Amino acid sequence: MQNLKPTLILISFLFTLTFYAQEITVLDADTGIPVDNIAIYNKDQSKTTITDANGKSELDIFLPKEKITFKHISYEPFISTKSQIEKRGNRVYLHLKTEELQEVVMSVSKWEQQKKHIPQKIETFDARSIAFANPQTSADLLQNSGKVFVQKSQLGGGSPMIRGFATNRILLSVDGVRMNNAIFRGGNLQNVISIDPFTIKKTEVTFGPGSVIYGSDAIGGVMNFYTQTPHFSYADSLAFSGNVNYRFASANNESTAHLDFNFGKQKWASYTSFTYNNFDDLKMGEHGPESYLRPNHVIRENGTDVLVSNDDPKKQVSSGYDQINFLQKFTYKPNSMWNYDLGLYYSETSNYPRYDRLIRPSRDGDGLRSAEWYYGPQKWFMGNVQITQKGKNKFYDGVKLTTAYQFFEESRHDRGFQDVELYSTREKVDALSVNLDFENKKIGDLNLYYGAEYIFNKVNSKGSMQNIETDEVVETASRYPDGATWQTFAGYINGEYQLKPNLSLLSGIRYSQVWVDATFDTTFYPFPFDEADIITGALTGSLGISWFPRSDLQVTLNGSTGFRAPNIDDIGKIFDSEPGSVVVPNPDLEPEYAYNGELGIRKNFNDVVVLKGAAYYTYLVDALVRRDFAFGGQTEIDYNGEPSNVQAIQNAAKAYVYGFEFGLETYFTENLSLNTNLTLTEGVEEDDDGTDSPSRHAAPTFGDLHLIWEDQKLKADLFINYNGEVSNDDLALSEQGKTYMYASDVNGNPYSPSWYTLNFRSQYQITNAIKASVSLENMTNQRYRMYSSGIVAPGTNLVLGLGYAF
Incomplete structure (x- = not known):
């Protein structure tokens, strides 16, 4: 023993x-x-x-x-x-520290480049900053940044404006795949809400034309959303992790639940995400114009439409909706050279009311014009396969093949007050895309990026009219020519050259060929043409420098061109653009071109104060604009039973937009900082007859000011958001007729008043696994409406969030 x-x-x-x-x-x-x-x-x-x-x-x-x-x-x-x-x-x-000049971006070449070498202005928002902002939708994510203005016609909306351009003049991209399709319109869009903010790993917003890499539509800027990628295991065992999140907002009784989880082995990994949103009717603020209130609304009672008083005029009946988002990704990496990725994306909303149409007064001014006006479910599916090879090769150091199929579905449904006919149009778009992108870093100080792209869109469009009393359904005119196609093929080359250690040059060129084919059905309207068969081409380029005269000073100068080729929405649409007007097809269109110059500066004062500024000027020629039109010799036709003035999209104007963007960051201590942003934009459209008017998509002056405290566990942000006034003289002509959306000035004319909100946002790391957030938005309960928006912004809004990581 x-x-x-x-x-x-x-x-x-x-x-x-x-x-x-x-x-x-x-x-x-x-x-x-x-x-x-x-x-x-x-x-x-x-x-x-x-x-x-x-x-x-x-x-x-x-x-x-x-x-x-x-x-x-x-x-x-x-x-x-x-x-x-x-x-x-x-x-x-x-998590990497936020060191802006060393930051890597992908927006300019589709490959990683250091941000300090890029002459264009690029703003990035990572997953941590997005989680702290805790936005309801990706539209709110952009608006919370203080760098992008967002318009909303309804709660289920969000149409970004960048440097005086919006909708089909800015481009959306998800994981390197173009989201813009053949029916992206000049009116306000809400496709950005299909992107789930819980799944976003990083967002990069490029300001100014991006047509060299992205082709048509990238005139005002490009918004790239990169979603989360599956994580591998770096051990022999299976790695499993995930997150559960819940969010509540009092202004619309929002209830949002999110779940994601990751499985990983050493060579393969899987990421799954699911989010459900439920939004009730939105409640506006207490202090502001009384004309924004919702005093009455329409209900259907005993087989007839009845105008009833709203029990709470600050409650915007009807504006609520539901949404689901799903994302599934797989990645396989057999070795250090090859990577195979598959992404499956799906988003669907419930029906959601178009609030700005529901508050339009009747022609006699005694009631409301519409009994119903709502969008049907907005659906988006994407299947994305990406194959990447890295390694030494005679012609490249990296090659990336991206193929994607997307399906879009949307519909519109409207019925006039006391009418029994519900008019509906339904659109479906099938979109195929193939991108082949190369990276070559072997030519001394010159890095080359080049590639080719092919895109094909097919549009299916149907129209119907339903008698809500008899349920009889008859076919009516579709919004677009059914079966129309839009396709493009393009090639590009982009080069980054290090002239000196402190001087970089970036230049590129692209040629795009675009084909549009549409056949018009004359059953319902006597079109003076049978088809549209358009072939157009566009050559675009860019040239810019990034210069560091001193290590703490950066100067950028950039010139670029952009274009937008006519799509199916421009050429073949029939819809009511505003009360008493109808837009009709016009197959005689050409691309519009933008010429842009930009100067930027960034100065670092001893790592205590960082000052950033940019000035730009953009000139648009052959602008595609909506103007009065003669349709078969007629200037007025009957549309949905109502005499309507005829309009069409035409190459009938030129426009110029200029502006200034300022940013300031101040670091008082390791924990306390202050940052502010200010954007000023001016835009004018000039018709071929010499008349001019303010640009509709030139946002008012807007800015923010943030005082931020951050330590290991707590982050808190006290901030102010501000928007300047848009006087009646500065309202676009198309906006001046929408008196029901605007306040009245001293002369009784519509205008958009200035406004501000005081807000507080915080996030606390309770444990390594549990994180809680509390925000109080619009603390002074202001009643305000974003410029050009139909829905009134939330009043005082308590936002609670809880997250658990496992």
Whole structure:
């Protein structure tokens, strides 16, 4: 027994050592790649260790509940304990510090480039900042940034405006795939709400033309949404993690639930996300124009339409809706050279009312014009396959093949007050795209990016009229020519040349060929033409420099061109654009072109104050605008039983837009900072006859001011949002007729008043797994309406969020 005792002690010691041994892996939170040379230490730094080349380290020297700090010059510090890390699968995820000049962006070439080499203005919003803002939709995500103005016709909406352009003159992209389709219109769009903000890893907004890389529509700017990618396991075992989130907002009784989870092995990984939103009718603020109130609304009672008083005029009946979003991604990486990615995206709304049409007064002014006006479910599906190869090759260092199929469905339904006919149009678009992009970094200081793109869209459109009393349905004119197609083929080359260590040049050129084919049905309207067969081409280019005369000063100068080719919406649409007017097809259209110049500056004062500014000027020729038109010799036709003035999209104007954008960041201490943004935009459209008018999509002056406190667990933001006035003289002609949407000035004319809101936002890390957020928006309960918007903005709004990571 005496001889056995030392053996038992040794076995016990080895067992104890094994039991308490804890190997952890430190990973980049965005890429999932292991991070080496991470310093790990306790409070008094009496115990220290670092991660190896595989991001691994042993925590044996630390006690189970001892506070441990993980620190690296490029990452935000992270504090936890052994026991908490063990519950998270012995993995620690670190977030990169926000160092703007070293930031990597993909928007300009579709490959990673350092932001400091890019002469165009690009704003980025990462997953952490998005989670802190906690937006209802991706439209709100853009608006919360303070850099993009967003218009809303209804709660289920959000149409971004960038540098005086909007809708089909700016481009949406999701994971490198163009979202704009053949029926993107000049009127306000809400497709951006199909992108789930919970799944966004990073958003990059490029200001100014981006046609060299993205082709048609990229005139005012490009909004790139990059969604979360599956994370691999860097051990032999299966890695599993996920998040559960809940959000509540009092202004519309929002209830949002979100779940995502990730499975990962060393060569393959899967990411799944599901989000459900329920929005009730939105309640506006207390203090503001009385004309914004909703005093009455229409109900159907005993087989007839009745105008009833609204019990709460601040409640915007009807504006609520539901939405679901689903995302499934798979990735397979057999080796360091090849990567295969599959993404499946789906979004669907319920029916959602178009609020600005529901508040239009009747022609006699005694009631409301519409009993019903709503969009049917907005559906979007995308299947995206991407194959990437990296490695040395004679012609490239990287090649990326992206193929995608998208399906869009939307519909419109309207019925006049006391009418029994419900008019409906339903559109479906099938969109195929193929992109082949190359990266070549072997030509000295010159990096080349080049590629080709093919896109095909087919539009199916039907119209119907239903008698709501008899349920009889008859066919009526469709919104678009059924079976119409739009396609484009293009090639581009883009080069980045390092002239000097402090001077970069970026230049590119692209040629696009566009085909439009549509056949018009003359059953309901005697069109003076049978078809549209349009072939157009466009050559676009860009040239810019990024110069650092000193390490703390950056100057950028950029010139670029952009274009928009006519699509099916321009050429073949029939719809009521405003009370008493109808837009009809016009097959005789040409592309519109934009010429843009931009000067930017960024100055860093001792890492305490950072000043940013940009000035730009854009000139648009052959602008596609809606103007009065003669249809078969007639200037007025009957549309849905109502005499209507005839209009059409025409190359009938030129326009110029100019503006200034300012940003200031001040760091008082390590924890306390202040930042502010201000955007000023002016735009004028000039018709071929010499008359001019303000541009509809030139946003009013807008800005924000944020005072931010942040430490390891708490982030708090007290901020002000501001919008300037748009006087009656500065309202576009198309807006001046919408008196029901605007306040009245001293002369009784419509105008958009200035407004401000005071807001507070906070987020607290309760544990490593649990995070809570509390926000109070519009604390002074202002009643205001964003310029050109139909829906009135929320009043005081309490927003609560809770997230659990597992």
